[in-house]
Amino acid sequence: MNQETDEQVRVRAILDRRPGAFEALVRDYQKLCWHIVYRMVGQDDAPDLCQETFLRVHRLLHQFRFECPLKAWIGRIAYTIALRHLERRRAAPTSYLDDEVEGAIEPPSDEASDLDAIADRQHADRLREAVAALPAVPRTLVTLYHLEELPIPEIATITGMNEGTIKSHLFRARASLRDSLRRRGVNEP
């Protein structure tokens, strides 16, 4: 017997216009949407674009074929809307990393532990400022990877980038954050 997954049940409930079904979906994914859109376009336009994202999700949900997690599909819509908004504003995301150079930036050792040590609670504000100072795309990738804890393949689905490019962006962003923290006077241990 073909057992429906939770996502299929949920999507069916929305398509059947069951009361509260879509509202629950929005509630579950609004943070993800916010993280993507806010990191891409900033505070001012983010609420409207989040709303646009979920209206589009509602309109296109019948086309969702469960080929990827629903979360990634929604994230993809949010990312696309944010990207188009940036293009319209003629402030295309300034990628400081060409897709072709992936692999060239991998550091010799992972710097997670030293970064974690640097950025303890009292330095969280500086770290947030440093993240905010990153270009739009790496800033979004950092959020999706470290905060949302999405696996790289899901981030690839959302952004349409290949996995190597995403990893390069992440390594580069980490290096940039570390430098930024040092410049802001946060001493390495």
Add this chain to the structure above:
Amino acid sequence: MRTPERSSAIARALAAEQDGLPKDFATQVARLAEAAAEARSSKRNEVALGLAFVAMIGVCVVGWLTLGASESVGSQWLASILRLAASQPLLTIGIAGVALIQVLIYRRRAASQSFDAH
């Protein structure tokens, strides 16, 4: 290429940020989405009704041409209708008025249903 290690420091720093969405964001968006879906559905119904009307007229015309053509030659059938309409102007205006009122009633009902749904 190896996978980067996740940083709990970055996660903690970013998690401390508040999102800028209103508290009832989900409710608002769900209401808007439902309204948009209702509007799309209403438009589809109107288009379907219009097509059905056109199809009905088509069937009538074909029927007239098939069955009535032998009695009236060429486009005389149209001329005979126009003559009939001209000879009974009050009747023609009455029928047109009733049709117009029906259309307006339908549109008003559709609009109020859409409004109630929101």
